[in-house]
Amino acid sequence: MTTTSQATGAAIDWELVIGLEVHCQLKTRSKIFCGCATSFGEAPNTNTCPVCLGLPGALPVLNAHAVELATRASLALGCAVHNTSIFARKNYFYPDLPKGYQISQFDQPIATGGTIVVDDTATPPRAIRVHRVHMEEDAGKSVHDRFRDATAIDLNRAGTPLIEIVSEPEIHSAADALSYLRRLKQILEYTEVSDANMEEGSLRVDVNISIRPRGQAALGTKTEVKNLNSFSSAERAVEVEFARQRAILEGGGRVEQQTLLYDEKRNQVRSARSKEGSHDYRYFPEPDLPPLVLTDEFVQRQQAALPELPAAKRDRFVTQYGLGAADIEQLIANRMLADRFEAVAASSGDARRAANWMLGPVLAAVNASGGSLLEHAVDPVRLGALIKLEAQGDVSNTAARQIFTMMEREPSEPLTIATRDGLLKVSDDSALVAWIDEVFAESPTEAARFMAGERKLQGVLVGMVMKKSKGSADPKKVNQLLAARAE
Amino acid sequence: MSVTNADVLHVAQLARLAIDDTRLPGLVAELNGILQHIDALQQAVIPADLAARAVAGMPLRNDDTPSVPLQRAREAFAPATRDGFFLVPRLATHGDAGASASSSDAEGDA
Amino acid sequence: MSVESLKAHSVQTAWSQYDAVDAGPTGLNAFLSVDRDGSLAAAKVIGTNGDLSGVPVAIKDNLATLTLPTTCGSRLLEGYVSPYEATAVRKLREAGAIVIGKTNMDEFAMGSSTENSAYGPTRNPVDRSRVPGGSSGGSAAAVAAGVVRLALGSETGGSVRQPAAFCGIVGVKPTYGRVSRFGLVAYASSLDHVGVFAQNVFDAALGTELIAGHDPYDATCSALPVPALRQSATVADHAQPLAGLVVGRPIEYFTEALDPRIRAHCDTSLERLRALGAEVRDVSLPHTSLAIPVYYVLAPAEASSNLARYDGVRYGQRRSADGLREMYERTRTSGFGAEVTRRILLGTYVLSAGYYDAYYRRAQTVRELITQDFERVFADGVHVLFTPTAPTPAFRIGEVSDPYDMYLSDIYTVTANLAGIPAMSQPIGLVDGLPVGGQFMAARFDEATMFKAAAALEYAIAQEGGA
Ligand SMILES: [Mg+2]
Numbered sequence A: 001m002t003t004t005s006q007a008t009g010a011a012i013d014w015e016l017v018i019g020l021e022v023h024c025q026l027k028t029r030s031k032i033f034c035g036c037a038t039s040f041g042e043a044p045n046t047n048t049c050p051v052c053l054g055l056p057g058a059l060p061v062l063n064a065h066a067v068e069l070a071t072r073a074s075l076a077l078g079c080a081v082h083n084t085s086i087f088a089r090k091n092y093f094y095p096d097l098p099k100g101y102q103i104s105q106f107d108q109p110i111a112t113g114g115t116i117v118v119d120d121t122a123t124p125p126r127a128i129r130v131h132r133v134h135m136e137e138d139a140g141k142s143v144h145d146r147f148r149d150a151t152a153i154d155l156n157r158a159g160t161p162l163i164e165i166v167s168e169p170e171i172h173s174a175a176d177a178l179s180y181l182r183r184l185k186q187i188l189e190y191t192e193v194s195d196a197n198m199e200e201g202s203l204r205v206d207v208n209i210s211i212r213p214r215g216q217a218a219l220g221t222k223t224e225v226k227n228l229n230s231f232s233s234a235e236r237a238v239e240v241e242f243a244r245q246r247a248i249l250e251g252g253g254r255v256e257q258q259t260l261l262y263d264e265k266r267n268q269v270r271s272a273r274s275k276e277g278s279h280d281y282r283y284f285p286e287p288d289l290p291p292l293v294l295t296d297e298f299v300q301r302q303q304a305a306l307p308e309l310p311a312a313k314r315d316r317f318v319t320q321y322g323l324g325a326a327d328i329e330q331l332i333a334n335r336m337l338a339d340r341f342e343a344v345a346a347s348s349g350d351a352r353r354a355a356n357w358m359l360g361p362v363l364a365a366v367n368a369s370g371g372s373l374l375e376h377a378v379d380p381v382r383l384g385a386l387i388k389l390e391a392q393g394d395v396s397n398t399a400a401r402q403i404f405t406m407m408e409r410e411p412s413e414p415l416t417i418a419t420r421d422g423l424l425k426v427s428d429d430s431a432l433v434a435w436i437d438e439v440f441a442e443s444p445t446e447a448a449r450f451m452a453g454e455r456k457l458q459g460v461l462v463g464m465v466m467k468k469s470k471g472s473a474d475p476k477k478v479n480q481l482l483a484a485r486a487e
Numbered sequence B: 001m002s003v004t005n006a007d008v009l010h011v012a013q014l015a016r017l018a019i020d021d022t023r024l025p026g027l028v029a030e031l032n033g034i035l036q037h038i039d040a041l042q043q044a045v046i047p048a049d050l051a052a053r054a055v056a057g058m059p060l061r062n063d064d065t066p067s068v069p070l071q072r073a074r075e076a077f078a079p080a081t082r083d084g085f086f087l088v089p090r091l092a093t094h095g096d097a098g099a100s101a102s103s104s105d106a107e108g109d110a
Numbered sequence C: 001m002s003v004e005s006l007k008a009h010s011v012q013t014a015w016s017q018y019d020a021v022d023a024g025p026t027g028l029n030a031f032l033s034v035d036r037d038g039s040l041a042a043a044k045v046i047g048t049n050g051d052l053s054g055v056p057v058a059i060k061d062n063l064a065t066l067t068l069p070t071t072c073g074s075r076l077l078e079g080y081v082s083p084y085e086a087t088a089v090r091k092l093r094e095a096g097a098i099v100i101g102k103t104n105m106d107e108f109a110m111g112s113s114t115e116n117s118a119y120g121p122t123r124n125p126v127d128r129s130r131v132p133g134g135s136s137g138g139s140a141a142a143v144a145a146g147v148v149r150l151a152l153g154s155e156t157g158g159s160v161r162q163p164a165a166f167c168g169i170v171g172v173k174p175t176y177g178r179v180s181r182f183g184l185v186a187y188a189s190s191l192d193h194v195g196v197f198a199q200n201v202f203d204a205a206l207g208t209e210l211i212a213g214h215d216p217y218d219a220t221c222s223a224l225p226v227p228a229l230r231q232s233a234t235v236a237d238h239a240q241p242l243a244g245l246v247v248g249r250p251i252e253y254f255t256e257a258l259d260p261r262i263r264a265h266c267d268t269s270l271e272r273l274r275a276l277g278a279e280v281r282d283v284s285l286p287h288t289s290l291a292i293p294v295y296y297v298l299a300p301a302e303a304s305s306n307l308a309r310y311d312g313v314r315y316g317q318r319r320s321a322d323g324l325r326e327m328y329e330r331t332r333t334s335g336f337g338a339e340v341t342r343r344i345l346l347g348t349y350v351l352s353a354g355y356y357d358a359y360y361r362r363a364q365t366v367r368e369l370i371t372q373d374f375e376r377v378f379a380d381g382v383h384v385l386f387t388p389t390a391p392t393p394a395f396r397i398g399e400v401s402d403p404y405d406m407y408l409s410d411i412y413t414v415t416a417n418l419a420g421i422p423a424m425s426q427p428i429g430l431v432d433g434l435p436v437g438g439q440f441m442a443a444r445f446d447e448a449t450m451f452k453a454a455a456a457l458e459y460a461i462a463q464e465g466g467a
């Protein structure tokens, strides 16, 4: 990332400095401070009550399950979960913020100090530190395109439990930022803390960006980019904002601290608002909520409830299955796929073939049907049996795929289908001789030329026999019989 | 400590209160009168060994606890509603911010 | 005194008394809204099983009720009817009480005279040219005038005890966390309490007992069991009912600021307590003088945040404007009165960047010192403290104009809010025909001992022909 400064003519090696703030919706039934449902897509303001409407006299009461999920996520990120954390009010006016303050955590968050590995091929693996995890409530939605003359407020989402995961500002490339986000999402999904879906808004990413000449200790002025709808738009926004800041600094200007919105269509950033007013959130401890006290026993119970995390699974798959890094990465992308793979590997006794089947035909079939892997008709036991048939040479790979397609439609065992449909490899000489005789009778010219010594026609004749056998003939055996006949 | 006209106008702005020019000097004087008494806090001797209070911790709610029902429709108490939404004057700065934004997606502080 | 004597006061009696005192240009203006038809109809069908079956009650207008508006004495909430009910109100109704009306108050409970109501001041039934105290002045006046014998108020710095003293009745502020705040419109959440007014200690104890107890909708509400407070308020041994009780007399509450005539009444009460068997001891609460400064940092700070929700978006009186910001400013500026505006500005200032440590954090630390003062005294064997409730009797309407002078009216009451301890006021005498209140304070969750002492003193005063 070296360019030439217009001002000095000298090449400046700019270092990109990124910090990520990720808001993640916790998968609870009810909101963080009231019993209203967190369900998605209801009629406006129907999931509301005195508490989440901020009615006079209503009070918050913290949802125990939100605390469990926040604790699990924190532990999975390697954070220290604190015995005492404090909720605080963040005061600002916005029509989708019903109380005029957001209940969040400020100087005593639930957890601090974790790590996310962004590159484990490097030695040592490159990791980004997680500065803190804190709990807070979501705001509602302001809908601007519903009515011409007014902004419409829907408070169904107000009070949805969130955790905000804040990285240290020590990410130095868009690629590492992307990797951080993917790994974080994977951990949140593994722990079943969140759906972690950016399209549905259950995962939201804000990027803090600054640049400085490499080697300089002090951080440059940062900007915050919001309105990122996908990981790839986060990646592009980083690149666009890096270029913008570089151009400003190389042109002799100064980067202004501000909030920017990323415009996906135009691939550019623009200021979030025309007038930059003063921010002063006037945080103070939430008097309606005493401190959150978590015992060591509680934290240990949450630790024990954690599943095997992606990093551990990755290491185990290398030693247990001896698969390549790329295959492992795909297999552990989500827990369901990894679990399913392991079941198939066990029932088939062949991890390599199990991986190929899962990443090939099985995922293709699931994607095509739009269904869930968990509900796919070919369960691990039947798939294992099919892989065994293939591994033993009882069916060809082509036949196995045909059988797989049949298994999606009927509950029969693969051997039953293979036998019924004549898809088992035929290596019985009398049957093969009969098909060769038929081919010789139907194509006398080719047969005569072959018998006269035109050996290159053997492949054509094998093909005819294979076709006649509907793929069930063992091609090796057919070749042997033809060669013997010509001698 | 004491406040100036500018301080009072600044906090009024944070609190979304409009202070009339005729009211401002009186308010500044009243607030300074109160702050003068409050300054007694600065003279308090705080013991070095003031222990933090042991905290019992807050009671938590089960995820399946029902919410307190509204016994009156939102339309009965809301100043302006349409199709179930609460209405506010159109937010000009978000004119092209997309279908929906919020203080948590975009910028807060309206 | 008994449950039966309380029940003897019917809803019909309440209305005839109301008609005699509240309405008209010289009426008390104790009520902001009333439900005559509803309460009379309810009285016809109510059974007799509950402790308060058929007993008319009045509710301060910052407690959410389903049928009558909850305006908090503010223009901003004019006509607002809550779609849910406060826990304390529900508990009273479940005991059989019938809500006859909502009472006047200083706007959002900010004040000590009920002059800050957007709906005009309430008059003191003892002397109608004087204030009833505040902020729960409407409830105090309604009880003092005999419209009801039981009413709910709320306290943040003395808003039940001070009007009780000014009106010559009993006012109770239980321990913080003893009574649910769910449905009490917040002024300063860490200091807000629901309180009870009654004409005697027994009724006040009964009312407190009935509204107390765990509430899953208030995270600051205690799960401790509620003792039978009506028993505590029943004087059993008429000779030496307070034998073994140690009464502390905090010297910081008996300084020059105190009206000497009130001081004299307090001294007489302390003599009576001795005669009842109690040991009276001078004690020191050294940080008392800092209580008002602490209060006027913390309460406005919390208020500035609690009152941010009045933005005209979801409820309340909106002032229209083209832009959102203008709508907010017009709604809030026209909706809030002078004192509320002053406290929001003060609270916003003490929380703002650069001032938080000097004001808010400092005040929290000193609040802790004040709390420890009390803990030390109670740990040293003192059971209850006895003090004056207010430094002066009821003043004239319009007499106190400087905001800080008004704040000093709470100088003896605000400490109990800061420490979260139970406290109550009861009549102990008259000065120029105006009632004087004496205050008991006790250790956290020891309302029982407080009521025992108060009931005994009330009994002794009655024996000698009344206060
Ligand atoms: Mg946040």
Ligand SMILES: [Zn+2]
Binding pocket: A031, A034, A035, A036, A047, A048, A049, A050, A051, A052, A053, A159, B067
């Ligand atoms: Zn709700």
